[in-house]
Amino acid sequence: xxxxxxxKCGGVAVVNMPQHRLKLCNEHFVEWFPxxxxxxxxxxxxxxxxxxxxxxxxxxxxxxxxxxVLQQLGHITEGVHIHLGIDHESYSDRSQEHVxxxxxxxxxxxxxxxxxxxxxxxVPALAKTxxxxxxxxxxxxxxxxxMNRIAYEGEYAAIATGHNCDDEAAILMQNTLHWQADYLxxxxxxxxxxxxxxxxxxxxxxxxxxxxxxxxxxVCGIDYIQQECPFSAKAQTLFYKEILNKLERHSPATxxxxxxxxxxxxxxxxxxxxxxxxxxxxxxSRCGQPTLAGDLCSFCRLWEAMP
Amino acid sequence: xxxxxxxKCGGVAVVNMPQHRLKLCNEHFVEWFPxxxxxxxxxxxxxxxxxxxxxxxxxxxxxxxxxxVLQQLGHITEGVHIHLGIDHESYSDRSQEHVxxxxxxxxxxxxxxxxxxxxxxxVPALAKTxxxxxxxxxxxxxxxxxMNRIAYEGEYAAIATGHNCDDEAAILMQNTLHWQADYLxxxxxxxxxxxxxxxxxxxxxxxxxxxxxxxxxxVCGIDYIQQECPFSAKAQTLFYKEILNKLERHSPATxxxxxxxxxxxxxxxxxxxxxxxxxxxxxxSRCGQPTLAGDLCSFCRLWEAMP
Numbered sequence: 290x291x292x293x294x295x296x297k298c299g300g301v302a303v304v305n306m307p308q309h310r311l312k313l314c315n316e317h318f319v320e321w322f323p324x325x326x327x328x329x330x331x332x333x334x335x336x337x338x339x340x341x342x343x344x345x346x347x348x349x350x351x352x353x354x355x356x357x358v359l360q361q362l363g364h365i366t367e368g369v370h371i372h373l374g375i376d377h378e379s380y381s382d383r384s385q386e387h388v389x390x391x392x393x394x395x396x397x398x399x400x401x402x403x404x405x406x407x408x409x410x411x412v413p414a415l416a417k418t419x420x421x422x423x424x425x426x427x428x429x430x431x432x433x434x435x436m437n438r439i440a441y442e443g444e445y446a447a448i449a450t451g452h453n454c455d456d457e458a459a460i461l462m463q464n465t466l467h468w469q470a471d472y473l474x475x476x477x478x479x480x481x482x483x484x485x486x487x488x489x490x491x492x493x494x495x496x497x498x499x500x501x502x503x504x505x506x507x508v509c510g511i512d513y514i515q516q517e518c519p520f521s522a523k524a525q526t527l528f529y530k531e532i533l534n535k536l537e538r539h540s541p542a543t544x545x546x547x548x549x550x551x552x553x554x555x556x557x558x559x560x561x562x563x564x565x566x567x568x569x570x571x572x573x574s575r576c577g578q579p580t581l582a583g584d585l586c587s588f589c590r591l592w593e594a595m596p
Numbered sequence: 597x598x599x600x601x602x603x604k605c606g607g608v609a610v611v612n613m614p615q616h617r618l619k620l621c622n623e624h625f626v627e628w629f630p631x632x633x634x635x636x637x638x639x640x641x642x643x644x645x646x647x648x649x650x651x652x653x654x655x656x657x658x659x660x661x662x663x664x665v666l667q668q669l670g671h672i673t674e675g676v677h678i679h680l681g682i683d684h685e686s687y688s689d690r691s692q693e694h695v696x697x698x699x700x701x702x703x704x705x706x707x708x709x710x711x712x713x714x715x716x717x718x719v720p721a722l723a724k725t726x727x728x729x730x731x732x733x734x735x736x737x738x739x740x741x742x743m744n745r746i747a748y749e750g751e752y753a754a755i756a757t758g759h760n761c762d763d764e765a766a767i768l769m770q771n772t773l774h775w776q777a778d779y780l781x782x783x784x785x786x787x788x789x790x791x792x793x794x795x796x797x798x799x800x801x802x803x804x805x806x807x808x809x810x811x812x813x814x815v816c817g818i819d820y821i822q823q824e825c826p827f828s829a830k831a832q833t834l835f836y837k838e839i840l841n842k843l844e845r846h847s848p849a850t851x852x853x854x855x856x857x858x859x860x861x862x863x864x865x866x867x868x869x870x871x872x873x874x875x876x877x878x879x880x881s882r883c884g885q886p887t888l889a890g891d892l893c894s895f896c897r898l899w900e901a902m903p
Contacts, residue, residue, distance in 0.1 A: 465772050466843070466850060468857035470866045528846055532839060536773070539835055543773060550775035559777045561868040 304504050307541035315508055322505045323358045326493050330362075333478040335491040340446035342366045343488075345436055346391075346399060348384035350506040350513040351451030353391050355494055357511060359449065360395060366449075368392060368399025369439050371432055374411015377519040381411070387514045402435050408592060413520075418595055424520045427591060434588035437578060440488035447489040455499035457492070458544045459529040461551055474560050478552070484570055484579045498544065499530075611811050614848035622815055629812045630665045633800050637669075640785040642798040647753035649673045650795070652743055653698075653706065655691035657813040657820040658758030660698050662801055664818060666756065667702060673756075675699060675706025676746050678739055681718015684826040688718070694821045709742050715899060720827075725902055731827045734898060741895035744885060747795035754796040762806035764799065765851045766836040768858055781867050785859070791877055791886045805851065806837075 293302035295314035302312035313321055329335075336342060342359060346352040346368040359366050370388045375381040385401060392399050405411040410418075416427040440448050457476070464472040478496075482489040494502060506513055521527065536543040570579035573586035575593075580586035585593060600609035602621035609619035620628055636642075643649060649666060653659040653675040666673045677695045682688040692708060699706050712718040717725075723734040747755050764783070771779040785803075789796040801809060813820055828834060843850040877886035880893035887893035892900060 466854050468854075468861040468866070470861050470864065473866070532843065535842075536839065547773050547775075554775040554777050554780075557777065558868050559775070559780070561865050 304501060306498070306501060308498065308545040318504065319508055323361050325497065326358045327362050329478070329496045330493050335479055335493060336447050338363070340365065341444070343436070343440050343443065343445040343448045344368050345448055345450045346370050346388050347451070348387035348514045349451070350503050350511065351453050351494060353387070353511050353513045354502050354506045355449060355451045356397065357395065357509060359493070360397060366397065367443070368397060369436065370399055370401045371435055372401055372403040373428060374405040375413055375519065378516065380516060380519055384514050387512060390512060400439070402439065404431060410595060415591060415595065425524055430587055430591060434578065437486060437488050441486045445488065447491050449491050449493055451494055452492040453494045453497050453499045453502050454544055454548055455530050455533065456526070457495050458533050458548045459526040461548060462529045462533060463525060474563070483568070486578055496545070496549070611808060613805070613808060615805065615852040625811065626815055630668050632804065633665045634669050636785070636803045637800050642786055642800060643671070643754050645670070647672065648751070650743070650747050650750065650752040650755045651675050652755055652757045653677050653695050654758070655694035655821045656758065657810050657818065658760050658801060660694070660818050660820050661809050661813045662756060662758045663698070663704065664702065664816060666800070667704060673704065674750070675704060676743065677706055677708045678742055679708055679710040680735060681712040682720055682826065685823065687823060687826055691821050694819060697819060707746070709746065711738060717902060722898060722902065732831055737894055737898060741885065744793060744795050748793045752795065754798045756798050756800055758801055759799040760801045760804050760806045760809050761851055761855055762837050762840065763833070764802050765840050765855045766833040768855060769836045769840060770832060781870070790875070793885055803852070803856070
């Protein structure tokens, strides 16, 4: 039987990463993974030593692996978990339990924002009652609002999210298939802080394949929630991920190339810069967060619309 | 059994074109198709009444359908067929026969350039002996060179090729997956004349799905060569077409949206303009065509390299 050999030691390789021209054994993979994330952090100047990082932890493999790695790399982290109020198969309760167990095991601290307890309704009820917002977009809006609030209140230097290369490539494909100029100009490993109350956002796993994050979680014994969000089955991004994996099978490293050559082309000035007037933010009269809309921010308008 | 109804007359529809929000019966499809091509010609200002158009005819469905439609629309056309010297299953001979039969049936005139007779070797021999050129790129180079020459010698206003929407979307996908800035800036329904000896190129079928071109060829009784080029099986574009058709099945009109929103985004200034110095062309010392390379153009260098 053919056995892959570890590129570093010649031992039995357990992961094959053609996009990095590496096959690694268990030991070298566990060594390589945090280094690789550290290089991504450094390459995109995500944050400095001593910065306090707020890690958005859902309880899934990506965010828990990210948290583990940041901790291991010596960064100062605290977690924030948003309990979305998704009752189906106790999805939200179980997600939170995974975060709790992980934090306890690793001696990490985190806070929970329970959407229903804090604001009166969970995300499914919110998305159901308010028209014009589909579940995923309402959920995204709620999460962004809460993360910005927590980061501002806690004076964190940045919010780190677990978006991996597959996530980023799928979003890029979606934006490319529709040639959405604004999104194509904006998508990046780092979204800079544009307002004191709109935090800097960083994606340290953006150059790491989903499969490799899963492998890392597995070999490190990270116990994450394996169930997908019950509302995600119809999500477009899953379809685009499938397409990208088909491309990847046909031509290994395609996902990485697609994302990385995009970043490079952008850096080299492919897209024309838009000379916008400086954005003038209003302050939401209800929550105090900045908004480009009128008196109320989109988040508060969402709640206003509730019966 | 469910029968589609013609959007125009309520009769039995034979084609369904969700990208145009149309289902059409045989009669209305035959009426609609040339109109649709005429709108594309007009929209992109491809050529004017009275212009002499050189149609590049391979003998396949796209180029023959294009030729038929241009003729029907009253444009002045002449064909050029390039016999590539592909012997496998007499592919090139049979292609030429299809062109001959079509031209005779429709009273159209055309000329043949036989690569082997004119230059000493067919394209397969050329591509095989010269390194660094794969078959399809060598073939493309040869065809471009010959078409430019014929268009210049015959003083045609433009060369029309049969590239359909699937072709354009596949090339766009290829360019996007690698974020090839030059190609992304350049791809267009019209490539303007940049030098007296480098002809204007137009693609009147660029907004028409391949399937609909095939349907048109079928209902009009156009007898085209159905065999694909024996070297195209491995062509990347076929794989990208397959991917795009998968996207299309998942979300109808995706191919068109991908291509058309790209054109729109480009028109609206998504890409930064490159301030290049004016291109200074050398004149190839062998063939007299302009070249950005040194003494010999790429075409002549290809032949120079032959033993």
